[in-house]
Amino acid sequence: MSVVLDLLSVALLFVGLAFLAGGTLGLVRLPDVFSRAHAASKCDSVGAGSILLAMALQGGLAFGDLKVVLLVLLILVSAPTTAHALARAGFRTGLKPWTLDSEERS
């Protein structure tokens, strides 16, 4: 049982690290704030969520790990809300989304 929990935990850890690396790459490389918010919200919800679940499995399913699960639920609520608020603020303050046309014109 412990070996199964460890394997599941390591798999979740590597999935989370891959998503965090992809989100960081998107935050650095993508062209405008909308696409960056898109990449960063994936990075936050899936990457951080799966790493936190891996840590909860590492703790051996004790009672204190319920707080980590609560933290995962908080991240699953807060990351899309944050991305939506950022994109709405950007759109309403007049930022234009990046397109191929705007790239060719400039």
Add this chain to the structure above:
Amino acid sequence: MTTLLWASATAILVMAFVCLWRADAGPTVLDRILAVNVAGTKTLVVLVMLATIAGHAFLIDVAIVYGLLHFVITLAATRFIESGRLGAAGPDAGEAAP
């Protein structure tokens, strides 16, 4: 296992510093808010990893407070940039002219 966890925590910290580059270079203020938010989420993950590795259970409570603070701060800052004020007082709150 502990070595793997330390290596993962170090990698996440390096990614958080890479996010801080965007907070320095971002062309708009929304880029900076987004970068600080992502770096804060990574810091939260590192806090929980430290709680697991070193066995300090109180760090999980610190991480919960950290996550709630980041959520509220980001929402307040984006609302302020969007409509020029905080809160929802007034009949046309949240409906700023585009």
